Amino acid sequence: MLKKVAENIYQKTVPLPNNPLRDINAYIITGERNLLIDTGFNRPECEEALRSAFEELGIAETDLFITHLHSDHCGLIGKFARESSTIFTGETDGELINFETGNLYWRMLDDLFIKYGFPKADFGRNTDIHPGRKYCQDTRVNFTYVKEGDVLHYGGYHLQAVETPGHTPGHMCLYDAEKKVLFCGDHILGTITPNICIELCTENPLQEYLESLKKVEKLDVSLLLSAHGTPVENMYARIQELYRHHNDRLAEVLSILGGSRKTAYEVARDMTWEIDCRNWEEFPAPQKWFATGEAVSHLQYLYFSGQIVREEQNGIYSYKKPEAV
Ligand SMILES: [Zn+2]
Incomplete structure (x- = not known):
């Protein structure tokens, strides 16, 4: 059209x-x-x-x-x-x-x-x-x-x-x-x-x-x-919704980390997604990819703003709250 x-x-x-x-x-x-x-x-x-x-x-x-x-x-x-x-x-x-x-x-x-x-x-x-x-x-x-x-x-x-x-x-x-x-x-x-x-x-x-x-x-x-x-x-109302969405996502990521240490992939697995799949295993591979990319961007934001800690082990990053062991 x-x-x-x-x-x-x-x-x-x-x-x-x-x-x-x-x-x-x-x-x-x-x-x-x-x-x-x-x-x-x-x-x-x-x-x-x-x-x-x-x-x-x-x-x-x-x-x-x-x-x-x-x-x-x-x-x-x-x-x-x-x-x-x-x-x-x-x-x-x-x-x-x-x-x-x-x-x-x-x-x-x-x-x-x-x-x-x-x-x-x-x-x-x-x-x-x-x-x-x-x-x-x-x-x-x-x-x-x-x-x-x-x-x-x-x-x-x-x-x-x-x-x-x-x-x-x-x-x-x-x-x-x-x-x-x-x-x-x-x-x-x-x-x-x-x-x-x-x-x-x-x-x-x-x-x-x-x-x-x-x-x-x-x-x-x-x-x-x-x-x-x-x-x-x-546009202005939509921008407000987008701010709220990302604030909610940041809060969700923090709560998923809880007291443990997780990679972005593990955080993505535990986040809620609007997709017609019963569980993470059913996600098509490209959707797992984009979900992980989205989790990374929220984790990196929290990391750069000092809210969480990032560690590297065997070349792989994981994140945790500062107080977590
Ligand atoms: Zn695009």
């Missing part, structure tokens, strides 16, 4: 088959030059959906803006960028997207998770079955990097880059102050809570995320265009 959401801005819902996110909202700004914001996975179902939107709008060429490194946002760059296209993103996530085209990124990510207690896969690398790897942009991209305050001009909009690290280390939003429009990628979502996951290049993603929420809260926004789920009517 192609929906006009504002003057010269169209939203295309691109399906993400067999993925709990279900779909992604790609945005197309039309004008003298066009701008595609985020793409979908590198798989035929996504490409066909996006292609049909381009046909409906009668567009042959476009520039691209990628909010962040996740493959559901950048997987189709190679399929939609022409030689004449400018492909914008932030430097950190841009470098990581190009790093993801090789093996080393996925080896390092697997090693990082093993350090936080995720079990070593018996079939090779855990990341071999990571959906982000299966459907990623598969060739290096010649990005044009944008940084805080840079302005892009498309379709009568003056879109200012706003750095919003947290969901990923280099997540970037686009904001038109006069028209009060914010393209926020996965920074704020309506139906689900954005996954705040450990990643290369960051040690305390939740801290960064909460600071980025505060930053966006100061903007004057009447139209929030998120990358997944239903529209967010009131």
